[in-house]
Amino acid sequence: MAEAAAKSVLGTISRGHLECPICCCRFTDPKLLDCLHSCCLNCLDELISRQQPKAGEITCPFCRRVTAVPDTGLQGLPNCFFLSSLVDEFNKQERLLGDAPADTRSCEECDEGLEAVSRCLDCDGNICQKCLDVHRKLKSTKKHRIVNFDQSRSQVPLADLRKKDWLQCHKHTNQELCFYCETCETLACAKCAALDHRTAEHEYREVPDAIRSYRQDVSESLRKFEQSREEFKVADDSLQHARNRLRIMVARACKDITAKEREEIAKIRNKSRLLRDEVKHIGKERDRKFEEVQKNNRDKVERAEQIVATVNDLMQQADDFELLDLKPKVMHNLEFKEELKLEQAQHELSFIGIKCQDVVANTSLGEVLLEEKWQLKEVLDEDSGDGQYKSAEGVACLSNDDLAITDTGKQQLKIVNSAGGKTPVGWDILNDPCGVVVSGDDVLLVTDKMHVKVFDSSLEFIRQFTPSHNDTGQDSESCLTGIAVDEKNRIAVADSGRKLISLHMLDGSLMKTIPHEMVGYGLAVGIKERLIFTNYSNERLICITYTGEGVFSVSTSCVKQHGRPSGVCCDDAGDIYVSVDSEEFEGGEVHHYTPEGVFIGRVARGLHSPCGLTFTPSGDLVVADEVSVKIFQRM
Structure with a gap:
């Protein structure tokens, strides 16, 4: 069973790594192209004969890269000794496992047709017992490496199989290659260094130093690739x-x-x-x-x-x-x-x-x-006869395009549309309203200092819940600011007092808390379950996942201009919009970012003191601008 498994493994490796991409057979005399792919010499010869008249170059059948043919022909292409040795080793292992036909065990040194009992790695041939005895007696062959076929687990390092092909200089017989000429980019023996590479322009070093430098260059290139x-x-x-x-x-x-x-x-x-x-x-x-x-x-x-x-x-x-x-x-x-x-x-x-x-x-x-621009579409600065807004901070949009607005100065939540405002919810229910959001079924959720209060679309009070304290041991007083809801009606609440974001089900039950030192005013839910929030004092826009893993933290300041962010929201595509205030601006602004936190541009300028942001179903941007509510549309 073990032998069968070994044969299967050998066959799989051979098919995956040792077969020529042209003939789909095991490599024979493989040549290396400039693209580092290898093909059999005969296959390349047939290939180039079909690529006339461009006989001076050959196209790799695997990646289509072109390799120039040397003046000496295809034989001049570098041999892939690594593949050759590996194929030889695989062939040997297959013979040892009895996978090769019987006639392949015949002696290759004599003409007597005797059965081969060993293989000489230096002669690269099978030999019978008689030839083996001669091998061991002759001075020229007695040091050759012999592998007996019955040594089924004999292993010879592939480096040793190839060593004889590299140790000797091809130009100066019996001279070992010990230098590498950086100028000519070739290996050299002592005679080569003394005769052919002795002039000043030739820079050569010993092989260990050259390979060390070579490996460092490769490592640097690989690092740059990463x-x-x-x-x-x-x-x-x-x-x-x-x-x-x-x-x-x-x-x-x-x-x-x-x-x-x-x-x-x-x-x-x-x-x-x-x-x-x-x-x-x-x-x-x-x-x-x-x-x-x-x-x-x-x-x-x-x-x-x-x-x-x-x-x-x-x-x-x-x-x-x-x-x-x-x-x-x-x-x-x-x-x-x-x-x-x-x-x-x-x-x-x-x-x-x-x-x-x-x-x-x-x-x-x-x-x-073809170019995204915004213009002011409408300004809502009065409710139903009650005068101007005192401090409009939060804004959300219902499915019918009505707007829910929190007025912190008047301690009110109101719903308005182009026909005028509805009766607001007053101080007897709300104490310090800030953020407001609308769930998928038009339920309104308002942060009111330490509580989240829930209303229906007619401003009827339903219930309230208090986000649980975190388990970090902090005793800071809770101060709920931003609130957001995702497509699954999961509620995220920002607590700038205790520096955490809590996740809740629609009924208010706590799912988890995510501590973060930068939790501030604004909060939005982005794509891929990301929480996006602002920090006014540190002038940062931060994004984390539901698990608390950081995605990005970017400055909202421009060149030589401080930008203090407050409100934040996302459009259908996941792009981020942030309301920014600064004395160095000519009024407040709304900035546009990609989901990765890359600044794109300004959507609106010259605002009074922008806070909460939201989008209408038709794609208009609504800004709670303290004393008014402004609606911008693309133009």
């Missing part, structure tokens, strides 16, 4: 997000177009279809560009990974002499820094919107917006 791999991951994530955001924007634009189409009824349906097609076409073209960039980045990294894998195999399996002989090719293949220059996402191409207009006669239904 850095490039990390850069690829960041670029790829950014491109994927841009594609996802583009799809959301395309869908939203099509939805806006459809809404306008219904207003104009039948006379604009044809134009609506044309405009949707244009949006989809642009979206498809941009998505194709993103996809091409992604594919190019992935191809570059995959190619680099192939090179790295091959080089790693060589560095682990090949001996020093073979490595030095292959150094020019290996180092050439490791010079992929420029090829591995990864393209980043053009974030501006991920936006697409629609600016609709009234259609008269042959006027177009609207125009496609």
